[in-house]
Amino acid sequence: MAQLLLRILGFIDYLLTLYIYVLVAWAVLSWLVAFNVVNTRHPVVRAIADFLYRITEPVLRPIRRWLPNFGGIDVSPIVVWLIILFTQWVIIPAIADLIRSTVA
Numbered sequence: 001m002a003q004l005l006l007r008i009l010g011f012i013d014y015l016l017t018l019y020i021y022v023l024v025a026w027a028v029l030s031w032l033v034a035f036n037v038v039n040t041r042h043p044v045v046r047a048i049a050d051f052l053y054r055i056t057e058p059v060l061r062p063i064r065r066w067l068p069n070f071g072g073i074d075v076s077p078i079v080v081w082l083i084i085l086f087t088q089w090v091i092i093p094a095i096a097d098l099i100r101s102t103v104a
Contacts, residue, residue, distance in 0.1 A: 006096060
């Protein structure tokens with residue numbers, strides 16, 4: 001049972017890392033759109049932008065409401081990134097150590 005829980009924690013860690021990559025892709029795409037490097041009328045760009053928006057917006061929206069306005073600079077991805085890193089570096093290892101200590 002402990003091995004299963006440790007594997008689930010490893011999978012959660014993997015998903016959090018994957019979400020960091022999604023956040024980076026969203027940020028880069030938003031910059032490219034803002035500086036008119038890519039055109040959102042192109043169907044492929046629109047599909048990618050829509051996918052990234054749907055994946056990131058439910059997480060970023062509550063944080064945007066929480067943070068003060070920084071004059072058009074969106075720092076919510078940085079806050080989410082820091083929360084994910086804290087989860088990966090502190091919370092997941094603590095839970096894994098707790099699981100290992102209960103088995104031994």
